[in-house]
Amino acid sequence: MASQPETSPYLMIRNAIISQELPPRAQLVESALAKKYNVSRTPIREALRRLETEGLVERYGSRMQVREYRPEEMLDLYEVRTFLEEAAAKTAALRHTDMDLMLIDRAHQAMVTLDFDAAMPAELAAANRTFHERIWAASHSAALLDLLDRILVHFIRYPGTTLSTRERWDRVLKEHEELLVAIRGRNAEEAGRIASAHMDEAKNIRIQMYIDAQEISHPRSP
Amino acid sequence: MASQPETSPYLMIRNAIISQELPPRAQLVESALAKKYNVSRTPIREALRRLETEGLVERYGSRMQVREYRPEEMLDLYEVRTFLEEAAAKTAALRHTDMDLMLIDRAHQAMVTLDFDAAMPAELAAANRTFHERIWAASHSAALLDLLDRILVHFIRYPGTTLSTRERWDRVLKEHEELLVAIRGRNAEEAGRIASAHMDEAKNIRIQMYIDAQEISHPRSP
DNA sequence: TCCGTAGAGAATGAATACAAGCCCGGCCTG
DNA sequence: CAGGCCGGGCTTGTATTCATTCTCTACGGA
Structure with missing residues (x-):
C-alpha cells in the first residue's frame, strides 16, 4: 500500500482524517499506522500527539481515535x-x-x-x-x-x-x-x-x- | 539534584521555564534534560514538542530554546x-x-x-x-x-x-x-x-x- | 444461566541502540 | 596570513526492545 515516505506521518494521517479515509471515531492504533506508513511507532506517536493538541484526535483513556464533532x-x-x-x-x-x-x-x-x-x-x-x-x-x-x-x-x-x-x-x-x-x-x-x-x-x-x-x-x- | 520522578517532565520543564531557572534563549538539549530529570530522551522529546506547540519553546533549525518575548x-x-x-x-x-x-x-x-x-x-x-x-x-x-x-x-x-x-x-x-x-x-x-x-x-x-x-x-x- | 475472576494478548509508555546531519575547529594550501 | 576543505564529536531523528497496564475472553462456581 503506501510505501514512499514522501511526506511526514503527521501530514499523511492528517490528510487521511480530512479525506474521511479515517472517519470520526476511527481507532488510531500506533502499530497499525506504523505498518501502514512504513515507519516505526516513534514518528507515529509524535504525529498523534500533535494531532491531539490540534484537536483533530482525541484520547479515551490511553486509546486514541479521530475526533467526532457534535x-x-x-x-x-x-x-x-x-x-x-x-x-x-x-x-x-x-x-x-x-x-x-x-x-x-x-x-x-x-x-x-x-x-x-x-x-x-x-x-x-x-x-x-x-x-x-x-x-x-x-x-x-x-x-x-x-x-x-x-x-x-x-x-x-x-x-x-x-x-x-x-x-x-x-x-x-x-x-x-x-x-x-x-x-x-x-x-x-x-x-x-x-x-x-x-x-x-x-x-x-x-x-x-x-x-x-x-x-x-x-x-x-x- | 532532581531525582524523584514525582511529576511529568513536561511540567518540570515548564516550571523551570516559568521560574526562569531556564531563562529565555536557554538551549534545550534533550540528552542533558534527560539526565537532569532521570528519564530517557523519549519523554523529554514529548515534553519539548508539547511546549513548542504551546509556544513556550521555539526551534531554530533543529535546536530548541526557551522562547524570548519581545x-x-x-x-x-x-x-x-x-x-x-x-x-x-x-x-x-x-x-x-x-x-x-x-x-x-x-x-x-x-x-x-x-x-x-x-x-x-x-x-x-x-x-x-x-x-x-x-x-x-x-x-x-x-x-x-x-x-x-x-x-x-x-x-x-x-x-x-x-x-x-x-x-x-x-x-x-x-x-x-x-x-x-x-x-x-x-x-x-x-x-x-x-x-x-x-x-x-x-x-x-x-x-x-x-x-x-x-x-x-x-x-x-x- | 449469570456473575466473577484469572489469564492471555495486545496496546501504550519508556529506555536503549542505531543512523544521519550539522557545526566547529584545525590543518593545509595558495 | 587568509581562506577553504576535511574530520570528529555532538545533537537530533528513527528504530527496536523491554516493561507495564488494560481489556477481552473463557472458564468455573453459585
Whole structure:
C-alpha cells in the first residue's frame, strides 16, 4: 500500500482524517499506522500527539481515535471565528501598512475578476481564503494569527463551501469591498462590524447546509 | 539534584521555564534534560514538542530554546486577550445558566470578603482568576475556552500582578460587580463593553509596569 | 444461566541502540 | 596570513526492545 515516505506521518494521517479515509471515531492504533506508513511507532506517536493538541484526535483513556464533532460544536466554532475575524479586521484597520492594503486589494481584485461559472468551487474558496488571510496578516498580531490558525484547523473538516451560489458570491464581493474601504479609512469599529456580519452570514449558510443534509438523510415526510 | 520522578517532565520543564531557572534563549538539549530529570530522551522529546506547540519553546533549525518575548508581543497578547474576554462576557451573558450565575457570584463574594491588606498578592491574583474563569465557563463554548487556555499560557511568564494597589483592587471589584449585573441581565453588548474596558485597564497597568522597570534598569537621568 | 475472576494478548509508555546531519575547529594550501 | 576543505564529536531523528497496564475472553462456581 503506501510505501514512499514522501511526506511526514503527521501530514499523511492528517490528510487521511480530512479525506474521511479515517472517519470520526476511527481507532488510531500506533502499530497499525506504523505498518501502514512504513515507519516505526516513534514518528507515529509524535504525529498523534500533535494531532491531539490540534484537536483533530482525541484520547479515551490511553486509546486514541479521530475526533467526532457534535453539531453544536460547529456553532461554537463559527461564533468564535466570528469574534476573531472581527478582532482581526479592527486591528488591521488600525495597524495596516500601505503594502498590506496593496496585498488585500490584489486579493480582492483577483476575486472580482474570477469567472464564477467557470471556476471550481475549490478555486473560489481559495481566493476567498487568500483575501481573509491578507487581512489577518495586516493585523500584525502574531498572537491573533496563532489563534486563527488554531481555530481554522477545525474548519477543514467540514465539507463543501458557503460560496456555492452566484448570489452569495456577489454579496461576498460587495462586503469585501466595504471591508476594504473601512480598513483603508482606518475605521476600526466599522471594519469590525462588517467582518462580524460577514461571518454571521457564512454561519447561517452553514447551518442551513446542515439542516438540508439532515432533511435528506432523515426526511420528515416521505 | 532532581531525582524523584514525582511529576511529568513536561511540567518540570515548564516550571523551570516559568521560574526562569531556564531563562529565555536557554538551549534545550534533550540528552542533558534527560539526565537532569532521570528519564530517557523519549519523554523529554514529548515534553519539548508539547511546549513548542504551546509556544513556550521555539526551534531554530533543529535546536530548541526557551522562547524570548519581545515587548511588543506583550501588547499583542493583551489585546488578543481583551478580544477573547469580551467574547466570553458576551457569550456568557447569552448562554449562562442559573448555576453559572451562582458560581460567578460566589467567586465575586470571595473577592469582596478578601482582606486586601492581609492577603498575599498570589491570593488576590488567584481569586481574580477564579472570577474570570467562571465567566469563561458560563460561555459554554469549548472553542472559546480552548483559545483562552492557549493565550493565557503566555501570561504566566510575566512576573507580578496588576492588582498590587488597593485603589486598583477596589476598582476591579466595582467593575466585576457591573459585569456580573450585565451578565445576569443578559445584556451581551454591555457585558462585552465592560469586560473589554476592564482588560484595557490591566493592559495599561502592565505597560506602566514595564516602563517603570525600564526606567529602573536604564535610568534616563542619574 | 449469570456473575466473577484469572489469564492471555495486545496496546501504550519508556529506555536503549542505531543512523544521519550539522557545526566547529584545525590543518593545509595558495 | 587568509581562506577553504576535511574530520570528529555532538545533537537530533528513527528504530527496536523491554516493561507495564488494560481489556477481552473463557472458564468455573453459585
